[in-house]
Amino acid sequence: MVRIKIILFASFKELLNCSEIEQQLDNGTTIHSLCESLASRGETWEMVFSDADKTIKVACNQQMADMSTVLKEGDEVAFFPPVTGG
Amino acid sequence: MQVTKQIIITDEPLDISGLNRNIQSNQGESGASVIFTGNVRVSDEEQDLTGMTLEHYPGMTESLLDEILVQAIDRWELTRVLVAHRVGHLSPGEPIVFVGTCGLHRKEAFESAEFIMDYLKNKATFWKKEHYSSNGLKRDVWVESKQSDLDAIERW
Numbered sequence: 001m002v003r004i005k006i007i008l009f010a011s012f013k014e015l016l017n018c019s020e021i022e023q024q025l026d027n028g029t030t031i032h033s034l035c036e037s038l039a040s041r042g043e044t045w046e047m048v049f050s051d052a053d054k055t056i057k058v059a060c061n062q063q064m065a066d067m068s069t070v071l072k073e074g075d076e077v078a079f080f081p082p083v084t085g086g
Numbered sequence: 087m088q089v090t091k092q093i094i095i096t097d098e099p100l101d102i103s104g105l106n107r108n109i110q111s112n113q114g115e116s117g118a119s120v121i122f123t124g125n126v127r128v129s130d131e132e133q134d135l136t137g138m139t140l141e142h143y144p145g146m147t148e149s150l151l152d153e154i155l156v157q158a159i160d161r162w163e164l165t166r167v168l169v170a171h172r173v174g175h176l177s178p179g180e181p182i183v184f185v186g187t188c189g190l191h192r193k194e195a196f197e198s199a200e201f202i203m204d205y206l207k208n209k210a211t212f213w214k215k216e217h218y219s220s221n222g223l224k225r226d227v228w229v230e231s232k233q234s235d236l237d238a239i240e241r242w
């Protein structure tokens with residue numbers, strides 16, 4: 001098992017009323033399978049995470065990452081919508 | 087050529103005059119400087135806008151901005167680059183972002199400032215939420231990213 005931290009930003013944080021989750025995962029879990037498991041937490045979670053490949057930006061340890069990334073012990077995974085600064 | 091770069095992310099109002107002085111007095115051997123300021127729009131279209139809140143991803147935002155500045159320094163002959171970005175609550179008319187560049191010639195300074203802004207809008211982990219009030223009804227809207235901003239980096 002590996003233990004990771006999930007962080008949510010902006011509209012995701014607000015919609016899900018959640019900014020941070022600590023989670024235990026099986027070894028070899030990818031970000032894609034993490035999204036599937038998050039989508040099963042409830043209706044709003046499904047809305048945010050069911051089509052994650054297309055609609056969500058994801059960073060692992062503060063570097064942009066893709067869905068095939070395999071998660072390791074202590075990773076910080078952040079999910080957020082496209083950025084709108086400037 | 088020696089280059090200095092600086093990144094400021096703050097929840098305090100941006101002191102545009104001070105940032106401009108910072109750029110003008112640290113030009114080094116460059117012959118041109120360009121400054122850009124982006125503000126919370128005040129227009130008929132946004133007449134019910136009462137303000138906005140800017141959120142960011144501390145740590146990641148700084149490193150993404152640093153990457154953008156490093157790319158600009160690689161690409162143009164610059165002596166100084168500075169980016170300042172507000173977070174927290176902002177009122178209409180307040181500055182959101184300041185970019186200052188000093189280049190050997192004006193072309194370097196202009197192009198690098200545009201490059202930095204185009205990349206900042208597409209890559210840096212900031213999110214805007216707009217606050218509106220109309221006839222006593224308040225509503226908040228998360229700003230969505232624009233295709234025109236995505237297209238803007240294609241030219242670089």
